[in-house]
Amino acid sequence: MILSRSLSPASLRPLVLAIALSTGAIAMPVSAQQTVPVQPNVQGTLLSVSAVGEARRVPDIATLSTGVVTRAPDARAAMQANATEMDKVVAAIRAAGIAERDIQTSGVNLNPDYRYNDNQPPTITGYQASNTVNITVRDIGKLGELMDALVEVGANQVHGPGFEVDDKEAARDEARRAALETAQARADMYARTLGLQVRRIVSISEGGGMGLPQPVPMMAMARMESAQADTPVAPGESTLSVNLDVVFELGR
Incomplete structure (x- = not known):
């Protein structure tokens, strides 16, 4: 006579674990797996x-930023005046042959002007608006002429230039x-x-x-007379390492 006894789930666990270990059926979690780096076969x-x-x-690209700062008694007037002057600046940039991809607005700001008196809170006396664009000039020979043209049409902020190598x-x-x-x-x-x-x-x-080539220190440009020669620009030579x-x- 054969006697049989049912096995409970708890008693089956050790048996299943032993079978799995013997057959390699237990997969390690990804977090527990390690990748062993392949070492070069070095014998010396x-x-x-x-x-x-x-x-x-020799740099063949120049970058500079230019823009307009305007002041007015109220914020709206400052922004409107700035927009009018900035339209002239952007038109001059396009007239100089600068492509749209090389013109990028870098900042539009509006800030109050304060007057400070002793033992009194600051008083707003007006507002200052500014608009600045970054320009990439791909014909360095025209850079000085462009900078002068910007000032002539109303730009009162010109910073640069910085020189780069295109390729x-x-x-x-x-x-x-x-x-x-x-x-x-x-x-x-x-x-x-x-x-x-x-x-x-x-x-x-x-x-x-x-x-990379280092830019020339920032400077503010101004042209005194329309008959004056173009602003001189010397790109020099850049060392890339x-x-x-x-x-x-x-x-x-």
Whole structure:
């Protein structure tokens, strides 16, 4: 005679767990899984070299900001006067051949003017409105003429210019090649000194960002006479740089 006994769910748990472990059926949660990084098969000496490469360019783009500041006894009058004058400025920018994509409003502001007296709360005496646009000039030869034209039509704020290189990627690649050549030369020098040879490059990382041309300090421009020569502008030369960290494997 065969005796049978029903198994309760609690008594089945150890059996199910044992079967699952033996068959690998329990999946670990994603948070518990770890990715083991693949290590390069290095059999020699590792050498880490940092190098900087540079590319020199004459800037071919200029940026500047310009706008109008107006004052009036009340806020509405200040804004209306500012809009009238700013329309003239924007029209002059477009007349100079600046494309719409190179004209961008950077700020419209309205602030009260205060008068301060001893032992009394400040009193609003009027309002100041301002409107500023950023401009990208792709023909630097016309920059001085443009700045003068802006002042002639009513702009009383002109800041810049800053100079940039349009095709930055080509300059970056030139700087990268120069940095890599410098790193390779240094690695060869270290290897020769140690009586070794450079076997290969293990890794290359680019860090430190891209050195960009620095803008000329901000200045306020004014033109005294219409017969005066255009405002002189000298873009000079800009140096763009790239930093590389290169790891070499040295061996015999």
